[in-house]
Each structure stands twice: as structure tokens, then as C-alpha cells.
Amino acid sequence: MFVLPPPPRYPITQTTASPSGQTNGQTVLEMSNVLTHPSGPEFQLSVGEGTYILQDNLHLATPPPHPQDAPTVNPNPLATAPIPPKAGIKLTICITSPRKSSLQLYRVNTSTSTGSNLGTYSIKESENESRSSNETNNNGAMTQLPSSNASGRTPVFGEDNILLTPVAGKEGVKRKKPKTNLVKSNSQFISRVIPHDSLNKRLQEHNPEGMFVFANIDRAYQWLDLSSPTPARAQPLMKILFAKAHMLCHDINSLTKGPNHIDVIMGASTGDIVWFEAYSQKYVRVNKNNIISTSAVSQIRWLPGSENLFLAAHMDGSLIVYDKERDDAAFIPESNGAPTLSQNPFDPDLKPLHINKSVNSKNQKANPVASWKISNHRITDFGFSPDSRHLAVVSEDGSLRIINYLKEQLTDLYPSYYGAFNCVCWSPNGKYILTGGQDDLVSIWSLAERRIVARCPGHHSWVTAVAFDPRRCDNRNYRFGSVGEDRRLLLWDFNVGMLRRPKAASIRNRASISSNIPVGRNRTESQATNRFRSNSSLDDDGVDANEFVEHEVESRTVTAELPPVMSKAIDEHPLSWVGFEEECIITACVEGHVRVWKRPQDCLSP
């Protein structure tokens, strides 16, 4: 048996740490972020519309291990001790200016959108409407199904349960802030908070159209301002160091964000959830002491159109809706609103979506608001459709699930070609879903046609993140990007008409072995390409669209393939995140490199 000692994981910071840093338990000096601007052909991306140039290469410092949580590097490579879940850097981008954010969504659908489906403003208005109507009509609301509302406005999850209506008066301009002050807190959960020396000055100088970026790296969480002038840009407005927890995912509430308020929600490797308001630097812990779920949070997002509710995907395969305002209580699975006596293990044959607590439950005194179990396999990612009706969930068992979350119904289950799915996202108009997985493929799925549209080979390893470029999408042409463990960024142009299936469509039915041949949700959809999948189309389909269909794997020989328009290794480390902003593409790798690629000049629109 020959075993060499492992190489050190972190750059040796211990030697540089001064003994003076040993006050109140903090032994190691924090390293600071480094901003560089490398140039040259290897830092350029050439695509049809022009050349993207690397503008900023920001290396986020990996924090040293917590002093009380010394790195237990086991020299035995065969150690069977479980390794805590980790995630690469994920970014949450926040532009506080409301005009900008709505523009970002509207531009996509200029020709067809009614605007009511996507705009955050309209959501807010309609929400107010519904709240008032609920208050006047106490009785019927409970039994009604959420999406049975009149078309023309976006339904909000849980709005028909009067118990979930926020207390009147809390809404409006004055946002509710969390209770505990982050800086003054002496919680064991938070190890250290490092605000920038001139935080207030920087906040005052912040351009409301500039980008705030929230990033997780190891046990640190950083709030950055990418619109700051250069020397300060690298340094976070605030850095939070947690003791044990590693934040794996986070999201900001686009409904409540504003010039003085950003609601951030984060999910941790320990299962903890933190609601953090950036400006007031206050926070509240949800699922404290794992009272509701012991499992790590792999993805977390605010529910569209909701000020208080957010959805967390736990690694035990459960999706749980929490309310940031509610206290936690030990959770007992219930059925039909009443606590069940049985500790039902998940039975895959029983129901495709196991509702442990319905949103319509009458017991809404405490969190969770709703709890669903989709499997016992780790959920890797999920995303809400732009029309706020569907939820796409991908998991480690290699399945993509489409859930009508308003009705709490699972409608479709698609298998990967092989291996786990890692990521999922929706097209800006909600028609298509992208997934990336361990089959090295990006797959395009059609919501309306209920089938796979194309497989996109081109990555040399697992795909870790996918995203559409809303500024280069219209209702026929789509631009999206993907990043993977192969350190590559790939850009793809996808046009519905241009896609060719390798052989006649008739073979497709033969190729899928099951008798469950996927039925189109809306057969006219393919012709009426500019129509939205929205309220009306769902009503047209009626019950049929909500029937659960488990789809088969389509053979490679009959599924269309799409080649990338650009493929380039852009980092030295596996990539973990990609996003498209108005003026740039942003990528992030697992070791902390955030790269901003400036869009080509003079050709912002396709």
C-alpha cells in the first residue's frame, strides 16, 4: 500500500497569517479578491454577431477554513466518510432599477407579448387585486383551484388559500426587514461579517442600472457591485463567512427589490436557509436546526409574484415551499389538510408527485407552506416557467419533471439520454426547456408538444449550467449558452424551422417503445408559433394536459441534433455558471473565477 500525502487544497495562507489575527478566534487573514484584465485572442469569443471580449476576470478569494473546523484532510484516499455536498460558484445578478429589469424581459416578446405574463409590475398589481378580492370572499377561495382564475393575469401560488394571504399593511413601499442584525449577531452559525470600509458611500454611488452580483464561494457569501469603478470593483460590498454551512444556491426576489431593499434567500449544505436583506444587513434563519428538513438545499428560488414565499429543493428529493415571515415548526406529513398518522415512505408507484403538505392545507400557522416529494434522489436544479405556471425539476436519477405547481400536479416525466441531469432553464417565452447533464448533452424539450426537440452534442464533459440569451431570442430564433466540466462555454443558435429530424417522424413512434406516445398538449401550437403558452392554451387543453405522462427515451437515430455555433475552453477549471446580461456574458468556475465577456459593439440586437 503506497499512499502519498495529498496536495494542499488551499493556497498556503496559514503562513501569511499574522498572530495578531488571533483575536476572538479568527486566526487566518482573509484573502481579498483579485481583478485582472487579461487580453489576447484566447480571451475572445468569436461568433456570427461579432467578438465577445473578456472585460473582467475577477477571482473571488476562497476563504480559509473555519478555525474551529480545521481542514480534516484524510490522507486515506479510500476513506468512506461521506463528503459534504459542495457546489461551484453560482451567481445571482440584481439590477435594482425596475425599468431595466422589466425591459430585460419585455424585449424578447415585443411582437406578441401582452406583457401581462412576464412583467414584474403587472404581477404585483394583479396580486393586489387578488388579495383584496380574497379578503371580501372568505369562503369560496379555499376550495377553488388556483389557476381557475380569469385569464389575463398571472396566478400566484397559494393565493387561493386565504391563510396564506400576507397580513394587510405590510405590503407597499415599506418592505418588511428580517429581525436579526448580521453584524451584531453573535450566532454560532455565522462566523464573521466583513462589510466594505466605505459601504455606505459605495451604495450611494451605485448606479441603479448597474449590476449587483451575489456569489457563493466555499463558506463565504459575497455581495459585489460590478458597476463600481475599477479599483473598488473587486472588493465585495459585504462578505459573510459562515461557520460550517456552505451556501449552495441563492436567489433574489425580483418583486421586492428596489433601491433600498434586496431580499436574498440562500440555501446551505447543512440544510439551513437564510433570508438576508442586503441593505439593512439583517437576516433570519429558516429551517433552523433542520427542524423541517435535514437535507442540504441544492436550489432555491422565490416563487414568482410572491413577496414571501420561496421554494427550496432539498437533496432528499423534496420540494418545500417556505414563507420567510412564518415561524418554523416540526413538520408532519399530512394528507387532505390533516396530519397523517403514517410516516409514509415515498412510494413511487403510489403517485407521481407525493404531496406531503398541500398549499391548500388549513394548517398554515407555520412553515412549511407546502411540501412535495418527487423522488428520493437528489434534485439538482429547478426553474419556474416565465408564465409562472410550470415548474421544471431535474434530478440525479436522470429525469426532467414538469410540474403544474399551482395545481400541484406532475404532468410530464422525461428521462435523460443517460446519466443525471445537472441543470435546467426555460426559454424567455416559456415554450422550450433546456437541460444539461452527465450525458454531455444539452437537450431541448418542447412544453407544448411534450417531446424532446433536439439533442446538442458538443461538450467534452458534463454540462453544469445552461441559460438563454434573452436579447438574442425571438419567437423563432433562440440563442442559448452552456458551460460544463470541460471548462468550455458553448453558444448555440436554435431555430424551430431549421431543425431537421434525422428520419421521418413516423419512425419516432416506433422508436419510443412505450404505448404512452406523448400527445401534444396543443396540436396547433407548432403552427401558431407566435402564440404564448399561457392561460388560454392551458384552458383549451383542459384536463388532458394535466394527465401524467411518463415519456420514453428517444433513439439517437431519430432525434435531431444541433451543433454549437461557438465552443471554447475559457477557464482553467470546470465551469459552474453562465448568465446573459444586457452588455455581457458572465461565467463562473468552481475555483472562483468570475469572468465578464463584453458583448460585441454595435450589434446588440439580432
Place this chain on the structure above:
Amino acid sequence: MSSFFNRMRSGAGTSSPSAGSSPAKKDPNALQITPLEKYLLDLPLGPSRDNGSDKFWGLENFGNTCYCNSILQCLYYSVPFREQVINYPKRSPLESVTTTSTGQARIDPDAVILPPNHPSLTPTKLMKQQPVQNSARNPGGPPPTPKPEDKEHPDFKKRVAQARGPTLSMGNDNAAAYGMPESLFTSLKDIFEALLAHKSNVGVVSPTKFLEVLRRENEMFRSAMHQDAHEFLNLLLNEVVANVEVHSKRLEEEKGTNGHAEKTGFEKALASAMTKTTSSTTGWVHELFEGTLTSETKCLTCENVSQRDEAFLDLSVDLDEHSSVTACLRKFSAEEMLCERNKFHCDRCGGLQEAEKRMKIKRLPRILALHLKRFKYTEDLQRLQKLFHRVVYPYHLRLFNTTDDAEDPDRLYELYAVVVHIGGGPYHGHYISIVKTEERGWLLFDDEMVEPVDKSYVQNFFGDRPGLACAYVLFYQETTLEAVKREQDAESLAAAAKAVVEIPKEPVGLGLKTNGFMNGIQHVKSAVTPTSDEDTNGYASLDKAVTEPPQPIKLSTSPSEVTALPQVPSRTPNEDIKSKKERLKEEKERKAVAKITGRQEEKAERERLKSLEVKRKEGMKKADADTKAAIQASKASKAEEDQRVAAESGNKDGVSTPVPIPTGGLSRFKSSSKSFRKSKLFGGSRESSKDEPFAEENGAEATTPTDKSRNRFSSLRKKTSNMML
């Protein structure tokens, strides 16, 4: 052994008040229990399987023979391979009746030579007396005061495994009984059959004969040096093919001569039966591991495309930094230019020409052995170097690099075994294997040691983690999406059952009697112990209750659960008695284990309680600033209590599903073995690595065994020369 006492002492030291409530009787020997045994006790295997799938034995290392051990374990758990090795040569019904007795005698106990530290006993006796023996053998044990972390050291675990035994020394050979000359195949078959016949589920095999034959016949494995596991796999598969073919050919000839000779009708029938079965089974190695590669070569001068098929037993793929197995396979089939020194001899143009070549898979193997070429020759250093590229491998795989006319191009494969190389270079290091067993999920095989591991553990060897451990050979076997789904469902159920157990995590003062987890263990135990003597099923449920402590549900449902298990009727009374004795003995061990685990649980609980208390105190201190938090905490604990109460009332109702043992793998192969294709009996089934000189492919595909063996050896030699160049 002192270390065990040490462990026990430390355990007793920290567990204070409730330790008194645990039964006073202590069985120190049971402390020796390995994680594997604990795991097996957790979920009893039920009736023994007759196909060897319930045997989890380590293999003794005779100095750098880990390359052999890791590969043998992978092959043993290649279900169709094991079945074929055991079933070949096939016998007619009559003969098989006689061989059961002779076969038993052949292997068990006569052929079992126990090492000097073990008394030579019949299995039953051995099982009964072994603990005593072990405890008496203290002087030979590990150093008196080992550090606590030593227990996690593989060497320690191996010593424990070795000490626990039983040890099966495979020094004899039974080739004659198979009607075959002594060969690698017969000694491999000896090992497999001995494991099958042995009563114990766990133990250590000493494959002395196997190594002896290997070293006698193969010069390169003769030294005690570190060897390449992949080369060994290739050699072994080729040897098995050759041995089986030689044997079947001889049978064929015998039949030819016997057919004309004077025979009774019965003997004739027997002979024909034999040849019939053998002829249909000789190609089984081919059918399992062999696929066909088509190399398409396009001469750039005359545009002529020539195709050549060649068989492969495994695929050797080049690695790129930060790539996946899928990408490596794609690269394997990528177009390649044949130019300069590597020109192609075009039959049409009649000369060496530049050409384009690509290799695609025409016939997909049932078992896909993927060799990741981690050892690469570097010009600068003039030697092989190990590549620590991060290469990710998924649990499932389909092949993209198939020809257009390939049958079933979307065939789904599942990963079932990984050979891992640990070390900095190709000339030294260690091999282990991680194998998915039909009965017990993923197990880690490290020479003598066998340990259960989590499924996620399998993906720890991409090559980027500290510790220099990288996956080296990956074994994928064909499967179907349905089978995968079934398995996932079973996993879900198992996980759910586990989750149910784990839900009431926080210790809260409970008024409930039976289900308080702090004292529940002893309670359950004492409740069951008296009955277990008469009721053989009782202890099975006890195990479950004890090793997965917070699961009183299991107890209530266990009788039905036990009866629901498939029963094996074919048990002689004698065996029953034996097994009863065994059971009694095992039960004793289990009780002791229960005690320990129980104590550990209590300890953990107490610690958790303590830390909670500390936290609460802190909360109180903080109360000046933050009284609300404290209130919340108490609220939370109240809520926990509520949950617990509710949970337990749920538990009392006993709604739980017994966890089915996933047998997907086995049944899958059984059913699919019907669709065995006829083997084409390829000639030199060589390892087809892409960097072979192209001219080599012109080697004639001979059908006679002698030619074959020559081909094989030449290909092997070539490979080594490739490596050593």
C-alpha cells in the same frame, strides 16, 4: 485483541448514565465485527443463494498481487461471467447429480486448507469455536496501544478481516474434476466454486494456486513487482477463452472418436448432450466481453474506402484533461490521419498512402470494459507517467460511436465495477475495486478487506481528489431503462425507509415508553431476546431493530416480512441443524453488536443533547440582546416533540414497507441470457488500442487454437512493448 478492548473501553468511558441500563453481559469478540458484517446483519440476506451472489470475500495479497485481486473481484461480480465459469463445462443431469457430492467433496472441506492460525475444522465447528480461538490468539494481534485513527487505516481493517476469517486457501487444483488440464481457467473456477460452496458469507480467499499458474505460464507476472491490472484483465480473459476453446475442441474430438466406438445408448446420449451443451457455451467469454470494431480507412489517393472488422474484449481510450468517458469514446472514434511514418497500405493503389481512418463500434458488447489510459509514455522522462486528468464517468452510459448499421445502437449500460489505481506512477501503487453486487449494492474490495460504501462513493475517483486515487478500468454492463427505473424505485424505498428511521433526530425528553430512542434499543432487545432461541426468525428482526435503532416499525412488521422472503426448500435436515447452530452463534455476536451500536447511539444522542444544551445556554446569555431567539428555540423543540410524538404514533401503526432486495441485475441477466447470440468465434481477440501500429491489423484472423494463441501473445507482447517503449 487489545485494540478491540481499547475501542470498547473508550466506548464505555464516554457513555455514562444509560450504559448501566444496557445488559451487563459482554462478548468482546463481537467487537471485531467488520463494517461489512454489520452491514450484512443490518439487512439479513435471507436464505442463501445458490449462485454465489451472497458471498463477499476478500482476497489475500501476496505482495503486490492487488492487480489480480481487484480484477478477480470485478469478474466474480460480473454475474453472467460468474455463472458461466461455474456452469462450464456443462454436465448432463445425471452427471451433475453425481458431481454435487463429488463437487462438495472436491472443494469443501477437503480442498480447504486453513492457514496455521486456524484450526482445521468443519465449517460448523469453525463457526462455533472461532471467537474463542481469536480471543486466545492475542499475542499475535496488533500492537497493544494503537492510536484510535488506526482503526480507519486500511491495513488495520485488512488485519481484522484476515483474523476474523474464515480463510480459504486455494492451494490445490481440481482441474481433473472438470476434465480439463490445469490452467488459469480451472484455478479461477476453483476459487469461484469454493466460494459458492462455502457456508460463510464473508472471509478471505488465498488464491495461491491461481497465482502459481499465472506466474508459471506468464513470465511478465512472475516477479513480485507491481503489475498493470488492465494487462492482467486482458491476459486473463484471453486465457479463459483459450482454455475453454481447447477443452471444447477436445470434447469435440472425443465425441468424434466415441461416436464410432461401441457405446451403450445411454452413454451416447450423454456424450451428445455434453457436446451439445459445450458447443453452445464455448463462446461465452466472447459473447460477454467481445464487441466488434469497424475501422474505416479512406485512402486519400484513390478515395477507396476499406473496412475491416476486428474483435475487442475491452476498449482502451486516451484521456484528455477535464473530459468525460463519453468524450473519450468520441475521441476514440474521431477521424485520424495516417501519414508520414504511419501510412496506410492501400490494396488498390498498391503502396503506402496517406489515409483517413476512424474506428466505430459495430457490435456492442454485453459487458463493456473501458480501460482509461492513465499511464502514458512521456518523451522527456523516457518512461511511463501517470496522468491525473480529471475524467468523469457517469453511472449510466450509451455509446455514441457506433456504426450506422449497428444493432441496438442506443443500448444502455450501467456502471457496475471500477478498478481504482492509487499511487503516483505506473510502477508502484495499489489497486482496489469498487463493485456493485446484486445483493448488497456497492462494496469496496481492498485485498482482504470488504466494506460497504455509499453509491456516491463510486464517483470519488475522477482523478482530481487528493490521494492519487483514479479510476483505471470501468466495467459497464448492458441494462434497460426499465431495470434502471426498478432499481431507482428500490433505492427510493430503501432511502425512504432509512429516512423514516432518521426523522426523529433531535433528542427530546419523551414520555413514550417503547419508542424513546435513548432507551428504546435496550427495550427492543430485551423484548426479543427470550423469544429468539425458539424463534429463528426473531433475531432477524432484532438485528434490524438494533442496528437501525430508531425503527420500531420493523419489529412490528417483521414476521410478515420474513415470511414474505423467498424460501429455499432444498435444505437437508443436517444443514438445518448446522445453520441453526450458526444462527445461534451469530445471534450472540449480534446481540453484542447491538449493545455496542446501542451505546454508540446513546453516546451520540447524549452529545447532541449536550451540544443542544450548550446552545440553549448561549441563547440565554444572548437573551439580553435577543430573547426572541431563545423563545423560538424552545418553540422549535416543542415542535420537535410534537413531531416526534406524531411520528411515533405513526410508527406504532407500523406502516412501513419491507425493503425489497434489489435483484434486478440478476434477473436481467437470466432473462437476457436466453437471447445469447451465437458466437462467431473470432480469432485473435486482442486488445485493440488505437495506438497500435496499423500494419498489425493485417494479421490474419486464424481459427485454429494454436494460431490464436500466437496472435494473442503477439498482441500482448506488442502491447507491452508499446508500454515500455
